[in-house]
Amino acid sequence: MTTNIDPNDCYDLCIIGGGINGAGIAADAAGRGLKVLLCDQHDLGSATSWASSKLIHGGLRYLEQYQFRLVRESLNEREILLNKAPHLIRPQQFLLPHSQHHRPAWMIRCGLFLYDHLSTRSTLSGSRSIQIPHHLEDNPLQCQYKQGFVYSDCTVDDSRLVVANAIQAKQKGATILSRWRCVNGSRCSDQIHWQLNLEQIGGPSKTTAYCKTLINATGPWAQTFIESVLALPSPKTIRWIKGSHLLIHNEPQLKTALMLQTDDQRVVFVIPYLKKHLLIGTTDVQHQGDLNTIKVSQEEINYLLHTYNQYFKQPIFESDIISQYAGVRPLCNDQSNTPSTITRDYTLEIERSKQNTQALLSVFGGKLTTYRKLAESALALLKPDFPGMGKPWTQHQSLPGGDFSPIMLSEMKKHFCAQFPWMEADLADRVTSAYGTTAESIFRNTHKKEDLGQAFGAGLYQKEVDYLIENEWVQCAKDVIWRRTKLAYQLDHQEIKNLDHYIVEKTNPAANASQFFDKQAIRLPKNTPIRKK
Structure with missing residues (x-):
């Protein structure tokens, strides 16, 4: 474009x-x-905006800091945004395991009561206490976590x-x-x-x-x-507060997200992500230095692994990390003693x-x-x-592609599949999740798989890439695989390079495609290739 x-x-x-x-x-x-x-x-x-925890939420933990105005406004906006972009924002159930060593049960109940009632809910379910062994299928948590609380928030394609x-x-x-x-x-x-x-x-x-x-x-x-x-x-x-996340395979087959209490009175989320993965985060660390070289530190990796392993039967190790990312939150300096308490x-x-x-x-x-x-x-x-x-x-007013009710998401997807019965189910599901009702106009003139054009891998085709170049300001492969489609975890380096050459030739034939291709953008453990799933 x-x-x-x-x-x-x-x-x-x-x-x-x-x-x-x-x-x-x-x-x-x-x-x-x-x-x-x-x-x-x-x-x-x-x-x-990209390096977030992928949540649209009220901020349950902010109630401890008496930020009632922020939580109320966030809860109101959660409901509004769910209706504005139901293809990008999805209801997600969260489980908060109770531990004798952390916040008492009465405090959690009070917090969840406020969370349920500070704003009107029309779509999301309210909170309740549960017995974890009866709630989680093939319960992956350690046996000492018997009681918990479930509540609702939303995930988002940020x-x-x-x-x-x-x-x-x-x-x-x-x-x-x-x-x-x-x-x-x-x-x-x-x-x-x-x-x-x-x-x-x-x-x-x-x-x-x-x-x-x-x-x-x-x-x-x-x-x-x-x-x-x-x-x-x-x-x-401004204080730059770094938040880091780890990505692992969803071996426990979790469908419910978890909010894990930590020893330092913070919380860490474990969120089902992109169907096959779990997103673990975040941290709160003061960042110093260049904003263009933000990296997950070894201390943050250890912290997130330790928190996860305190709760799950099957421990994970650094070798289990598929990818990782870190971003900086620009927070007003309110003289708070710790990063996690800054508003x-x-x-x-x-x-x-x-x-x-x-x-x-x-x-x-x-x-x-x-x-x-x-x-x-x-x-x-x-x-x-x-x-x-x-x-x-x-x-x-809905956002582009979001002109349907959240409760009609499955119907929207079925309608798309009826319009394009030849399209593979995974591709149809991905593009309707990414583009909502706009997906029909993107693929309007396609009648068979061959009409999609060049295949770049992982269900990404020329037809979609051309749309992204023309309508969504795409100029290189990283724009597509990280921020438009989230396919970075499914493509290998050669496929990414082929995609990059195509985009650069399409947008700027005189440019050298290699100058845009950055292997370091895919942050994996050393000498670990991207694994296709």
């Missing part, structure tokens, strides 16, 4: 940062009639949620630029506009954009963007010129679950700058 920007054009909003908050604000603002430019120096949703918001923003008229960096910016002397100098990453193009309001949604770079790119003082300081709430800071124009709105903190409400709050702050903007609209 190519997008040209007219340097003489002027935008109402320029949003720097294409993670979930930036994409959410872009969609909301464009839908209210504002002229929007969204710019990110990397692929959309490729930083914090990076596709970002892309869905960007697509909606584009449908509403926004301009989306991925892999464009804002080199510097300043307020113009006309006392109305910002001037932003942009350059294309890996390309020769440069341009200048003008806007009335600048939004800093750069996540971990929020403070640096203000101080280094805009040469202004930052109103907030996950967001803060919006707005600063205007002396003439009360040329607003700069910066987003600090936040979480996947509250992105939509954050966008509404941001635009409410900008109402004086744009008195003619439309009213809030995103609460009841």
Whole structure:
């Protein structure tokens, strides 16, 4: 997908940062009639928004920190988002095993009561206490864990949620630029506009954009963007808190996710992921250093393995790890003593010129679950700058592909299979989960397997890749396998390289495909090949 920007054009909003908050604000603002430019120096949703625990949740553990407003808002948004994108967001039952050495049962019951009643539920089940041996089939937990509690939250395809918001923003008229960096910016002397100098990453193009309001949604770079790119003082300081995750095979065949209490009063999730895997995480570790070299430390690996092995009969070892990833959460520095107690709430800071124009709105903190409400709050702050903007609209409007009820997910999939009876079941299931009802338009003119074009492996075909290039800002294989399809764990290095060559030739025939192919993006234990399942 190519997008040209007219340097003489002027935008109402320029949003720097294409993670979930930036994409959410872009969609909301464009839908209210504002002229929007969204710019990110990397692929959309490729930083914090991608390296999450893949949850849309109220944040049960935040109740211990008395963050009732955040939990209530998160629970409200959980219900809204489940209805906005039922193909990307799915109900998930969680089991919290009780242990005499951790929180007392009465405290857990009280917390779950609040969790059930702080917000209205229409889809998800309430909590209850259970006897674990009777609840889990072929109970994989150690015999001392007899009692537990079950409650409901949701899982999410995090990076596709970002892309869905960007697509909606584009449908509403926004301009989306991925892999464009804002080199510097300043307020113009006309006392109305910002001037932003942009350059294309890996390309020769440069341009200048003008806007009335600048939004800093750069996540971990929020403070640096203000101080280094805009040469202004930052109103907030950020603490980078690293969260790491491990991926293993789902040998226990878990369908229920687990919330495991830890010795340091934290929790670790064990979540069924991509049908055949378990996702174990997360950690809370202060990060120092380069944001482009975030890695899972040996201490974090040991911590997550130890927590898992405290609960399960069958222990796991470092050799069982298929893959691992780490991301940095940009949290406002609230002077908390430990990373796990820093608030996950967001803060919006707005600063205007002396003439009360040329607003700069910066987003600090936040979480996947509250992105939509954050966008509404941001635009409410900008109402004086744009008195003619439309009213809030995103609460009841589905995201692209999500125009069906959550309870009709299986019916939507059946309808797709009836339209394409020749398609393999695994492929049909994957594309309907990724694209929802949009999948029908992607494959509309296909009548047999041969119509799908070149096969890249693991059920990925040219037809889908062409759609991603044209409509979802894909520029290299990593965009496809990590953030659009999650097929990285099923493709080998040669298949990925073939895919990369195809994409680069399609998008930029003059480029050398090898410069985009990065084997290190697949983080596996040393000398361990990717195993096909």
